[in-house]
Amino acid sequence: MNSDISSSDDMNCVECGALILKATFERNEGRCAPCKLGTRKSIDASRQRCEEQRQYELTNPSWKFWQNLIGRLGEQNEGFNTFSDAEKQYFAVTLLGRVSEMMLV
Numbered sequence: 107m108n109s110d111i112s113s114s115d116d117m118n119c120v121e122c123g124a125l126i127l128k129a130t131f132e133r134n135e136g137r138c139a140p141c142k143l144g145t146r147k148s149i150d151a152s153r154q155r156c157e158e159q160r161q162y163e164l165t166n167p168s169w170k171f172w173q174n175l176i177g178r179l180g181e182q183n184e185g186f187n188t189f190s191d192a193e194k195q196y197f198a199v200t201l202l203g204r205v206s207e208m209m210l211v
């Protein structure tokens with residue numbers, strides 16, 4: 107019986123430092139599953155993309171303007187009619203851009 111297995115058997119991945127089971131450590135030559143499989147880099151890359159997107163949203167004035175329009179649109183059914191002509195045009199163009207971005211993904 108292996109009743110004395112405890113968390114003190116956990117090891118750190120030699121590549122990324124993640125806490126992994128000793129069995130995983132031994133099986134993967136000291137690496138966690140993502141490092142062993144080579145998916146760690148893509149996980150980090152997608153995390154980085156999220157962070158970049160967040161920074162973009164925090165700092166980009168046109169994003170803020172877009173959020174303002176979306177917010178006003180949601181407040182009332184006639185929201186779109188409260189937009190000025192310039193805002194309507196911006197909304198339509200941005201919406202089209204976003205839709206085509208989504209379709210490319």
Ligand SMILES: [Zn+2]
Nearest residue numbers: 119122138141
């Ligand atoms: Zn790792």
